[in-house]
Amino acid sequence: MIVGIIGTGNMGSSLAECLTGRNVEVALFNRTRSKAEELGRRLGARVYDSPSELVENVEAAIAFVRDDQALRTVLFSIASKSGKIAGKVFINASTVTPSTSLEAMEILGLKGIDYVEAPVFGSTSEARECRLISMVSTKEYLLEKATNVLKLYSERIHYIGEPPKAMVVKLALNNLALALPAVLAESIMLLTSWDIELDVLRRVSQNTWIEPVLNRYWDRALGDSRPRFTVDNAGKDYSYVASALKYKGLPSFLSDAVSSMYHLAGRNGLGDRDYPQIVKYYREIAGRSQSSAG
Ligand SMILES: NC(=O)c1ccc[n+]([C@@H]2O[C@H](COP(=O)([O-])OP(=O)(O)OC[C@H]3O[C@@H](n4cnc5c(N)ncnc54)[C@H](OP(=O)(O)O)[C@@H]3O)[C@@H](O)[C@H]2O)c1
Structure with a gap:
């Protein structure tokens, strides 16, 4: 064949x-x-x-x-x-x-x-x-x-x-799978803006159910991982989750918010990067706001 x-x-x-x-x-x-x-x-x-x-x-x-x-x-x-x-x-x-x-x-x-x-x-x-x-x-x-x-x-x-049922299931799965780096980005923004070392988060979550979640994304988010799935594609998938919900007249609070986060990072030069690297972008924003406040 x-x-x-x-x-x-x-x-x-x-x-x-x-x-x-x-x-x-x-x-x-x-x-x-x-x-x-x-x-x-x-x-x-x-x-x-x-x-x-x-x-x-x-x-x-x-x-x-x-x-x-x-x-x-x-x-x-x-x-x-x-x-x-x-x-x-x-x-x-x-x-x-x-x-x-x-x-x-x-x-x-x-x-x-x-x-x-x-x-x-x-x-x-x-x-x-x-x-x-x-x-x-x-x-x-x-x-x-x-x-x-x-x-x-x-x-x-x-x-x-x-x-299109398989496509709907795929979007539902990605809605779950791709949210975590966005959530992590916001947590890291919070820590950075309050001048707290990132490792504190890992230390406190040791031996809790959050530990494997952080372990899964930490190095991919903060290191220089090779792209497996890009920031731009994650933004695209979330826009599609939102539009598929809207098509059925349903609200899309989370998917709209997460797609905006990925799209913003993409517009700021991270589009071709591995998607957990949006964490870096939001950490930088927090660092900038902290230094201008200081
Ligand atoms: N990466 C993953 O982990 C993963 C997992 C599951 C599903 N997917 C899905 O699989 C698809 C491909 O993902 P990927 O990671 O391989 O993406 P990718 O690395 O960004 O590759 C995208 C491909 O689409 C082509 N393309 C883009 N715009 C085009 C256009 N207007 N006309 C014709 N071709 C165009 C690109 O061609 P050029 O080289 O010319 O740009 C490239 O071949 C996406 O829908 C993605 O959501 C990806």
Whole structure:
């Protein structure tokens, strides 16, 4: 089977390593071609000029692109194609809004392409080691066809009904998972502004349930960790949680606040950094306010 990867960012490039490690033939497309070429040279994978050309030449394509806008660009490229693309499988592993996922199913459906919504839980190391957890929504009759591809890189596969339910579950999970660094950033801002050593927080929380939470994020937040998931992507995911709630006429107090925190850090130069590093930004603000007050 030839599997195409659309988007060779942190996740797409890690997935390419997983698949080639399993002797699957891989084809690549990336908006910035040079990044796909470098990866393609290293892994021996062919690089295509457009998503549509890639889809034409593979049995299944997996999209790992940033957001709604990126996925739409990919869809428009495929929609403009009149070649042999009916019957291909298109797996969307990107985190997008539920409404954009439905739009994808509709647009690709018109081309006879089988749409599988399959966002993932897990990050770059899990992708590289083929240990992702895939949440899957698709038409039931496509499930077996989809599973043949998903099992190449997923440790667990959860079928969650028809689109966009898997995307909603993914947003609900990220709403839980990505809040902690934002909460930690505010706690550290509080300590810094009151001139309290950060280690006091760790000392006091020793042997309590908070200790493993702090341990999980401390070094990634305050050291120089390599990006697994970026600040910009965390801000994007929270905007999508908020918009999915608003779409149903519900309040989105927390997701609005957390998305603003990540977006502000992103606008101040941390966009491509590992997401727990927003802590550094809020610590700096607290340090500045403290020195101007002094
Ligand atoms: N990293 C994680 O831990 C993780 C975990 C689960 C899910 N996800 C989701 O997976 C997706 C990819 O994540 P990532 O971490 O790999 O992100 P990333 O490193 O930021 O890569 C983003 C990819 O999207 C492409 N892209 C961005 N804007 C585009 C546009 N307008 N048109 C076409 N392509 C565009 C980029 O191409 P260029 O190289 O040209 O910029 C790049 O290939 C996101 O939806 C993210 O939320 C990530």
